Amino acid sequence: MPLDGVTTYLLSEELNASLSGARVDKIYQPDKKSVLLLLRAFNSNSKLLLSADPDFPRAHLTEVATSNPSTPPSFCMLLRKHLGGSRISRISSPSFERIIEIEFSSVDEIKDTVSFRLIIEMMGRYSNIILLNQDRRIIDSIFHVDAQMSRVREVMPARPYDYPPSQNKINPLTALSALENHSFVFPDNTIVRPAEKAILETFTGISPFFASEICTYADIDAKKSISDLDALEHHNLCNTLASFFVQIKTRTFSPGVFFKKNEDVPYDFHALAYPKGMRSKQTDSISEAIDLLVVPGQITNDFEQKKRPLIRFAESGLAHAVRKHNVHLADLSDSEEFEKLKLFGDLLLTYQYAIPPKSSSFVCNDYSEPPISLSIDLDENLSPTDNAQRYYRKYRKAKTKYDKTVTFLKEDMLAIEYFKSLLNAATQASDLRDLVAVKQEIDWLNTKDTSETDEDPNSFHPGKSKNGKQKSRAIRSAMQAAKAKSRKKKVVESAHTASSIQSYRQFELSDGELVMCGRNNIQNDFLTFKVASKDDYWFHAKNIPGSHVILRNFGQTPSDQVFEISAAVAAYYSSANTDLSKGIVSKEIPNYKIEVDYCMVKHVKKIPGAKPGMVTYSHFNTILIQPSLPSNER
Known part of the structure; x- marks a missing residue:
């Protein structure tokens, strides 16, 4: 619930009692709508969060840690310039409006006392944070409002500050x-x-x-x-x-x-x-109440903000792969009759002495039984032999196009399956470790794509220009290229290191078996081909995207219950688990079942040249199971 005027008034009194005389130690701007003041008062540190978020504008003390950008925004730098090291003189709320005024006093270069005011207007989509000088003129604001945006009131630098228009209501204390x-x-x-x-x-x-x-x-x-x-x-x-x-x-x-x-x-x-x-x-204070209300939603919002670009990347990659597949399907339909072109060339050579000169077409029977009459278009300016050679050239071109298109279609299908798997991993991410794993895979994918399209390898030769002489520009270019190559190598190493340090999911069962599940395709590859032994069991949802699940039996014969638990994990982390795909993490077992294939790891083979996680398998069985997770995750 947005702050009302009464709560704002009481909050300003509460903040004034606890922060009056506090010194501004540091100033941060966690996002484009919020400002965080680190204050030092009475031998203790406090964090005052000021937010102009239209969904929940607020000003309160908080204990929540925030992530701050490495490069502070311009408004943050302005606040540091004017308010850094100053002290809070007073905090008030005028006439029960949804406004909090914070008065600061400091000393300028010539030891004169100067004052500033920071105004926090908490009015839904019109919320703002405004810095005023001692003449109540606007120095700057977190959001600018010019005459085109509002005919009633401008909020721009150098303008005099006016309160929002009054609604002519009665002050509660007056009545x-x-x-x-x-x-x-x-x-x-x-x-x-x-x-x-x-x-x-x-x-x-x-x-x-x-x-x-x-x-x-x-x-x-x-x-x-x-x-x-x-x-x-x-x-x-x-x-x-x-x-x-x-x-x-x-x-x-x-x-x-x-x-x-x-x-x-x-x-x-x-x-x-x-x-x-x-x-x-x-609660002990209004600030604590706001913190209790905001923190769960803020954590969810932060998580969703980090998750959203990963989903967009996977959706974009999937859409691109589908478009390529459709284009190649159209090319295949255009070139699939290439054998007919060869037949035309053969027929023209066979009947070349029966073709009249300057003919635009020729009708003859083919070699089938019974024969079929065919009409062959001819170029009047070419001889029958040259027309035959023309059809042979068309045949070779169409056949090459057909063969390439078949190869491209296979690659397209692998790309579609891969991006479906990546989209499933991004959509079903339920904690920060899942997001980190998906982000590492996307970074690896971007690095792989750019490394495949690198320019001339000679550009990495240090200090050589095109004519072979050393020049400063060539040296700089070589250094930049070497750094770029080093960064790509580090990204690839970090992606595989994350898998090798066991960041994948692990569930230890009561009989001593270990169930392992990848968080991304790189981890799926790592588990299946690096961690698992050939006699362990591999599980995957049937014909749909999902995680690779490995049952490590350590030489023992697993019981039927252990097989069911492992299959349930594979079903849980598959795209068929609609609850998890919608972001709903529930401990209740759903009433639907999912098909899961399982086989020994030695029967799982990696597709040559395919992206991580793309495999084929044989000698498998299928189990129908409800998706669920064991309770003892490591």
Whole structure:
């Protein structure tokens, strides 16, 4: 839930109490919407996160570690220039608006005291972080808003800063005395509105959720208009409003998060009101409540952001392979009648003495039984022998095209299967180790593709230009090429090293057997051909993308139960497991079954010239099994 004005006001008071006098130690910008201030106060360190994310703009103390870019953005550098080493003078929120102002004071080069203000506007898609000088002019902002984007209010450097337009609502603290005396009168334009809407449109800083909960606490129907409330209901509403506003005035709030039924992840938070019937958990501060609410979603969002480009790469590679396959299919249909061209040439040589000069066509019978009459087009300017040679040339060209196209189609099918496997691994990635493995494979693939298209190998010769003389430009080019080659080698080595240090999945069974499963195609290759012995068993989902699963039996004969467990792992990490493909990691066993082939490792052969993970196998059996995982993963 986005911060409302009341929570923002209480949050500013909380931050002011804990951070007033704190010194700005470091400033980071984790992403284009957020700023992180590392503060030093009272012999302790604090991290203040300021976010203009339109989905959840916020400002709060956090304990979550963030990853910061190696090159800080320009807005971050600007903040470091003006706010680095300064101290926080005051943190406030003006008139229950969703705005937090942080005042900083520092000393300039001539030892004069200067002040700056950092404004955090938390208003959905209009959220912003703005740096002001002591004259309240905008130095810069994290988002620029020019006249074309907003006719009401510009947020641009050198412009004077103005608050967002007021909504002309009543300050809750101003209305407190009237509410306590039950003499408060709602504005005329709100008395015909439902009670929750009237509260929302009357008081500053009240969110729709808070207005609805006020009606619930007052035991009145939120859809009933103010004018239809009886005396008791009006009395209860005034008492409830006054009770909440007194908590705001005295700052006796109790923040916390609340949960939906049967869920362990917080659903929402508030500083004052909790929905009746929902399980809640109180926290020591509003910042802690926000952290509890944001962290699970932030971890999920970060994971999805890292996962999305890997899926896009695999989808792009698959689409490209399918397009190539379709093009080659069209070429195959165009050239598959090449034998007919050879027949035309043979017939022309056979009947060359029967062909009249300057003929544009010739009709004759072929060699089949019964014979079929064929019409052969001729070039009038060529002799029958030359026309025959023309058809032979067409035949050789069409036959070469046909043979090449057949080869290309086989490569296309392998590429399609490979990218389907890569897409399955990227889609089913459920933790950071899975993402790292897929990313390493993609890096290896990019390096392999670029190394195959390297230019003239002489370009790597150090310090030689084309004419054989040493020149500085040639030396620089050679050094850059050598560095590029070294980087490619390191990427390939790191991809294979990751596999060799056992980053693949491992499950130890009760009988001592070990079930191993690759996270990417490189690991699949490594497990099948480097780790497994020839008498171990290999499992794979039948005719669909999935991980290679190896059952290491260490010379023992596995039981039927061990075979079923291993096959269930292969079924779980296959594209047929629809739950995992949708990103749903569940401990419940689904009610559908998947076909899994298994055989001894010695019957698995790598396809020559194919990408990692592409194999053929024989002497196999098939088992129908429900996808599941053993409980004891290493």
